[in-house]
Amino acid sequence: MKNRIVIILLFTFLINPIIAKDGYKLWLDYQPIDNASLNTEIEELFKGVYFFGKNPTYEVIKKELGLASKGFFNHNPEFKNLNQNAHLWIGTRTELTQYLGLEQQAKIKALGDEGYWRGTINQGGESHYAIVGNSPIGTLYGVFDFFRSIQTGTFDSSSEKSDSPKIKLRMLNHWDNLDRTVERGYAGFSIWDWHKLPGYVDPRYIDYARANASLGINAVSLTNVNANAWVLREDFIEKVKVLADLFRPYGIQVFLTARFSAPIEMGNLETADPLDAEVKNFWKERVDMIYKEIPDFGGFVVKANSEGQPGPHEYGRNHAEGANMLAEALAPHSGIVIWRAFVYSHEIDEDRHKQANLEFEPLDGKFMDNVIIQVKNGAIDFQPREPFHPLFGAVDETNLGMEFQITQEYLGQATQLVYLSPMWEEVLQSKTFRPSPNSTVAGIIDGSATNKKLTLMAGVSNIGTDRNWTGHLFGQANWYAFGKLAWDPYQNSSDIANEWISLTFGKDPETKSKILSIMLQSHEAAVNYMTPLGLHHIMGRSHHYGPGPWVEGGRADWTSLYYHRANTEGIGFDRTATGSNALGQYASEIASEWSDPNLIPEKFLLWFHHVPWDFQLKSGKTLWEGIAFHYDQGVKSARSFHQTWQTLEGLIDQERFNHVNQLLKIQVKEAEWWRNACLLFFQTFSNRPFPDDIEQPTGDLDYYKSLRFPFAPGIKPNW
Ligand code: BDP
Numbered sequence: 001m002k003n004r005i006v007i008i009l010l011f012t013f014l015i016n017p018i019i020a021k022d023g024y025k026l027w028l029d030y031q032p033i034d035n036a037s038l039n040t041e042i043e044e045l046f047k048g049v050y051f052f053g054k055n056p057t058y059e060v061i062k063k064e065l066g067l068a069s070k071g072f073f074n075h076n077p078e079f080k081n082l083n084q085n086a087h088l089w090i091g092t093r094t095e096l097t098q099y100l101g102l103e104q105q106a107k108i109k110a111l112g113d114e115g116y117w118r119g120t121i122n123q124g125g126e127s128h129y130a131i132v133g134n135s136p137i138g139t140l141y142g143v144f145d146f147f148r149s150i151q152t153g154t155f156d157s158s159s160e161k162s163d164s165p166k167i168k169l170r171m172l173n174h175w176d177n178l179d180r181t182v183e184r185g186y187a188g189f190s191i192w193d194w195h196k197l198p199g200y201v202d203p204r205y206i207d208y209a210r211a212n213a214s215l216g217i218n219a220v221s222l223t224n225v226n227a228n229a230w231v232l233r234e235d236f237i238e239k240v241k242v243l244a245d246l247f248r249p250y251g252i253q254v255f256l257t258a259r260f261s262a263p264i265e266m267g268n269l270e271t272a273d274p275l276d277a278e279v280k281n282f283w284k285e286r287v288d289m290i291y292k293e294i295p296d297f298g299g300f301v302v303k304a305n306s307e308g309q310p311g312p313h314e315y316g317r318n319h320a321e322g323a324n325m326l327a328e329a330l331a332p333h334s335g336i337v338i339w340r341a342f343v344y345s346h347e348i349d350e351d352r353h354k355q356a357n358l359e360f361e362p363l364d365g366k367f368m369d370n371v372i373i374q375v376k377n378g379a380i381d382f383q384p385r386e387p388f389h390p391l392f393g394a395v396d397e398t399n400l401g402m403e404f405q406i407t408q409e410y411l412g413q414a415t416q417l418v419y420l421s422p423m424w425e426e427v428l429q430s431k432t433f434r435p436s437p438n439s440t441v442a443g444i445i446d447g448s449a450t451n452k453k454l455t456l457m458a459g460v461s462n463i464g465t466d467r468n469w470t471g472h473l474f475g476q477a478n479w480y481a482f483g484k485l486a487w488d489p490y491q492n493s494s495d496i497a498n499e500w501i502s503l504t505f506g507k508d509p510e511t512k513s514k515i516l517s518i519m520l521q522s523h524e525a526a527v528n529y530m531t532p533l534g535l536h537h538i539m540g541r542s543h544h545y546g547p548g549p550w551v552e553g554g555r556a557d558w559t560s561l562y563y564h565r566a567n568t569e570g571i572g573f574d575r576t577a578t579g580s581n582a583l584g585q586y587a588s589e590i591a592s593e594w595s596d597p598n599l600i601p602e603k604f605l606l607w608f609h610h611v612p613w614d615f616q617l618k619s620g621k622t623l624w625e626g627i628a629f630h631y632d633q634g635v636k637s638a639r640s641f642h643q644t645w646q647t648l649e650g651l652i653d654q655e656r657f658n659h660v661n662q663l664l665k666i667q668v669k670e671a672e673w674w675r676n677a678c679l680l681f682f683q684t685f686s687n688r689p690f691p692d693d694i695e696q697p698t699g700d701l702d703y704y705k706s707l708r709f710p711f712a713p714g715i716k717p718n719w
Contacts, residue, residue: 020655023468026211026476027503028147030071034507035153039072042150045088045129046077052091056249057136061090061143064210068147089121089130092139096132099123108132111164114218114251116142119160129157137218137251138164144214152502166446169372169401169456170486171219171255172212173301174463178231183224184407184544184714186414187464187471192222197239205246208463213250215483220252221458225303225340227257229265232286241293248296255338258300258326261310262286273315274325287329299335300326301374301458306343319343319359320366327368338401338456339367341375341391344557351573351580352557353379357390365397372399372456377427379582380563382410382460383536384527385423387604390585392441393432401456402428402445406478408462409544411526413714414471416667417641417660418526419519421481421493428489433587442489457486473659476504477519494520511651518641525641527603529634529671533627534572534607537563538678543712546670547677550705564606566685570613570623572606583608602626613686625691627682631675632694638664638671677704 021029033039046069051058062079069077080086093100093108099121100108108117116133131146133139145163149155175183176190193202212220222240223231230236244254263269263282273279290297304311304322312322323339330337344355360373367373373395378386382405392400404424411418428442435449443449445457459482462475470476480500484491497519501512530547531538538560540548551560565573575582576595583591594600597609602618605611615623642664649657676697679690681704690696 018653020653022655023473023476026469027480027500028210028214030068030151033072033150038155041157042155043073046073048080048085048087049077050080050082050086050089052089052095055136057140060249061140064143072150087128089128090139091132092136093132093134096130108134111162114138114141115162115164117160117162118142118146120157140213140251141216152499153507165216165487166489167455167457167486169219170217171221171456171458172217172461173221173458174461175224176222177224178228182464182714183226184409185464186407186713187462187466187469187475189465191463191465194239198242201242205243209247209250209252212252215480216487217483218251218253219255219298221255221257221301223257225257225301226309227259229259229262231256232262232266234289237290237293244294244297253296253298254294255298255301258302259310260302260304260322271315272310274312274317274322280325283326283329287333291333297335299330299337301338302326303340303342318363320363323371324368327371331370336370336372338372338374341373346555346557351575351582353575353582354580354585357394357585360391361394364395367398372401372454374401374403374456374458376403380536384411384531385603387607388427388430388441392444393434393439393587394585396435396450399452399454400444401458403458404482405460406462406482407460410539412667413545414475415663415670416526417472417474417518417664418522419474419497420478420523421496422520422523424485425493433589446489457489472663473656505652508651511648514644514648518644521637522641525634525637528630529638529674532630533602534604535564536607540709543709543715545709545712547674549678549681565610566682568685568687570611571682572610574610575608613688624686624688628679628691628694631679635671635675638668642668
């Protein structure tokens with residue numbers, strides 16, 4: 001039997017050598033084309049490439065063609081003149097005007113600045129495959145899409161394709177500190193090597209830019225939202241300039257986080273009051289200095305009056321006054337302010353869920369046009385599952401952008417495989433019923449429901465210095481999915497996963513379907529073993545690693561008891577009219593349905609209701625049995641992922657097999673830990689036995705409570 005396996009493995013290797021991979025190449029690993037006729041057709045194209053112009057972005061495309069050609073055919077591409085067998089045409093619509101019919105030109109133009117078209121152009125009896133953008137960046141996006149179609153085996157020269165992004169700013173937010181630690185980063189240190197910049201340019205910066213551009217990500221904020229004013233000094237702006245110059249040909253604009261108290265910390269002023277003339281002048285001068293170095297600087301991302309960060313409230317001013325002061329300094333340079341709605345204060349005796357709406361709704365219409373309010377997907381904090389944030393739909397004269405968290409702070413960090421796209425899709429597809437009955441969150445953030453032009457989707461980056469960029473190989477899928485959804489928030493998670501798997505692991509149907517099934521179940525599984533039925537914020541204190549439903553003491557809204565409110569009667573946070581009435585911040589259609597514990601989708605039950613332990617769920621189980629069942633299901637799913645993964649040995653390279661295999665083993669243990677710790681803890685309130693049909697939780701609650709992780713990665717400094 002053993003010998004047979006060895007022979008099969010050897011045979012598989014000979015016909016299709018499985019080369020060890022460390023994940024560095026991400027989804028840009030251009031492998032030989034396994035379809036002979038497609039190979040011939042595409043090789044012809046690569047042997048006759050013609051560029052219709054010259055610019056830095058075309059240089060980038062040339063380099064990428066080089067990498068792709070080497071990978072696909074093991075030789076360089078050939079660049080030709082127009083009249084010399086040029087098969088692959090690359091240019092912009094204006095450069096190719098004479099080869100495009102009027103109708104076609106209009107069609108392409110309508111795709112907007114970053115849109116592209118690719119297809120065959122017949123000219124003088126010859127056909128050419130053309131990739132045409134409205135700008136060089138649009139062309140670059142078309143080229144990456146062309147490569148993707150080759151890698152996934154879907155290229156077809158007889159059909160045309162056009163595409164354009166639905167959201168204007170598709171942005172990564174790095175929470176990277178200047179000392180290279182990364183807040184909530186689980187993939188090593190910051191890739192920005194500030195100390196060696198500007199002199200030393202790590203080649204990784206280029207690979208980072210390539211990866212982002214291949215997804216259409218066009219903006220990055222380099223520094224932590226818990227900002228350090230130091231980055232605004234001249235010497236640091238010189239370093240930032242190097243990155244901005246590198247990223248520019250890839251269509252990526254650079255932003256920085258601005259610390260509101262910078263005028264005091266670096267300008268020697270006594271105040272940072274946004275209405276103070278000297279403060280305004282400080283920011284104006286700082287901004288002018290930045291634009292002198294970086295003429296296309298994007299602007300500032302600001303966290304103010306949240307979790308102890310400085311802000312306008314110190315001076316009796318509101319968020320609009322704070323944001324507009326910065327916006328005024330940036331406006332002459334077309335810069336923007338991205339002002340975060342993640343604000344809450346323990347000094348305000350109000351459900352944290354409600355605080356953003358309470359602050360921002362009254363300011364609707366008061367923000368300047370170059371301000372965009374960046375709103376987390378849910379009102380608490382990137383929990384394993386949250387209902388959409390009630391600010392979406394609550395204001396209509398304010399630009400609103402989405403903030404997702406790609407780094408898995410609350411979703412298994414870098415030890416767990418959790419594909420986040422289904423969670424994001426759930427939020428994006430949520431009906432807000434405002435501004436109109438059919439509005440969805442996606443419609444609000446892409447501007448289609450609000451007629452807003454300044455639109456944004458931001459994702460908190462999961463990238464670090466780890467060789468595979470994201471710590472867990474499957475973290476790459478979350479970076480990928482974020483980019484795809486930022487381009488088009490209506491895409492489906494299964495399609496995105498399928499594409500990523502092909503690009504990452506190849507096209508073998510068995511491999512693909514197994515990996516897909518793990519990915520698509522992984523988010524629900526994590527919700528089950530962490531926070532089922534609407535539970536939230538019950539993780540370990542400060543590092544947020546593992547379960548901590550017992551966390552109490554200190555700031556109430558940083559404890560678990562504040563959120564689950566378990567007692568001998570039941571469990572859950574009453575956010576209906578009898579409780580905090582956070583539900584009242586949603587459209588009446590939602591508020592009235594969700595106010596009824598029998599009508600609210602069960603996944604949100606304990607988010608909005610405090611429910612007796614014997615409350616009957618739709619399954620017929622009591623709430624206590626249901627909670628136990630979900631935790632148990634979660635563990636069983638995690639085990640099934642590990643089992644499925646083990647059947648992939650030999651089908652994928654050993655290096656990545658082992659990497660994920662070991663992590664899945666950890667994931668199973670962590671899932672068991674979550675289940676045991678949470679069920680044993682909640683049992684002290686429910687006083688009920690565990691149902692017979694689940695695996696009985698084991699372990700000792702005191703032991704779970706005693707666990708400490710002072711050196712867990714990603715901890716927020718000073719907490
Ligand atoms: C929370 C993180 C904290 C961040 C904060 C934020 O735990 O480290 O500073 O979000 O978004 O999720 O500002």
